[in-house]
Amino acid sequence: MAKIESELIRRWLSGWTVARSLPEAEPVESPGDGLRSKCDQPGREVEVFALRADEEPESLARLAAIVAAAGQATWLTVPTLRPGAVEAVVSAAGLELLHRSEWFMTTDLTEHPQHAPAAPYEREVRTEGAVTVVSLHGPSGEVAARGTIAVVGADAIADRIETDPAHRRRGLGRAMMSSLAEAAVAHGARTGLLIASEEGQRLYSSLGWHREADVLIARGPVVLSNG
Incomplete structure (x- = not known):
């Protein structure tokens, strides 16, 4: 059965x-089903990532139950x-689907197209440890x-x-993605990974990024406070 590799x-x-x-x-709690990240954002304190939803639907049901009870x-x-099967499982658990159009994408960064920002925009690249932030400044x-x-x-x-x-x-x-790819390759990277919003999918595809899978996002039941 076709699936996205959990290692990816x-x-x-x-x-x-x-x-x-x-x-x-x-x-x-169920080893191998997924991973949990503490985001500490309002309305998104914790995020759980499913690792084998396609190959073992029962694992997704277990994760959905954990999120529903969080x-x-x-x-x-x-x-x-x-995505249709995933939507059915998370809906059955009482979760609310947030996004339907995000993509998991990859690329070979060594072949990434290069585009410089046009005048009057200027590029600023700052690297601290493993992380590089690129900013493009206006006039x-x-x-x-x-x-x-x-x-x-x-x-x-x-x-x-x-x-x-x-x-x-x-x-x-395009200039932003070019700068990020260039910085990453300079630091030894070869493979690019990202989750693309609907707005970014056309841009990334035009730059050679490949769609590996859909990404569905749901959240636990909304608890209404009294008063």
């Missing part, structure tokens, strides 16, 4: 936590080649676009790629 998910998660300065993800705001993120010094990439071994995980609405459709997304 683990590699992405390892770099994602580094990119966001989060603690290393830990196994959930005492704090918890998300369940599921990379899958069977008044404002941050027009920003992105992060974390290098873990031969992998580089891109995260939080954002372009200010006032500066869109000017090639900044």
Whole structure:
């Protein structure tokens, strides 16, 4: 059966936590089913990542039950080649589906296209440890676009790629991804990994990134407070 490899998910998660300065993800109660990350964000205190939803649907049901019973705001993120089946399982557990259109994507960074930002935009690259942050500044010094990439071994995980609405459709997304890929390769990375929002999918695809799986995200039942 076609499935996304759990090791690929683990590699992405390892770099994602580094990119966001989060603690290393830990196994959930059922070993092998998934990993838990403490995000400490309002409405997203904990995130659980499914590792083998396609090959063992029962593992997803167990994770969904854990999220449904969680005492704090918890998300369940599921990379899958069977989004319809995943949606049925998380809905049966009483979870609320948040996104339906995110993709897990990979690329060979050594072959990544290169695009420089057009004038008057200027590039700023800052690297601290394993993490590089690229900022593209507009004519008044404002941050027009920003992105992060974390290098873990031969992998580089891109995260939080954002372009200010006032500066869109000017090639900044392409320039941003080029700069991140260049920095990652300079630090020894070969494979790029990311989870793409609906807005970013066309950009990444045009730059040679490949869709490996859909990514469904659900959250625990909303508890309404009294009063």
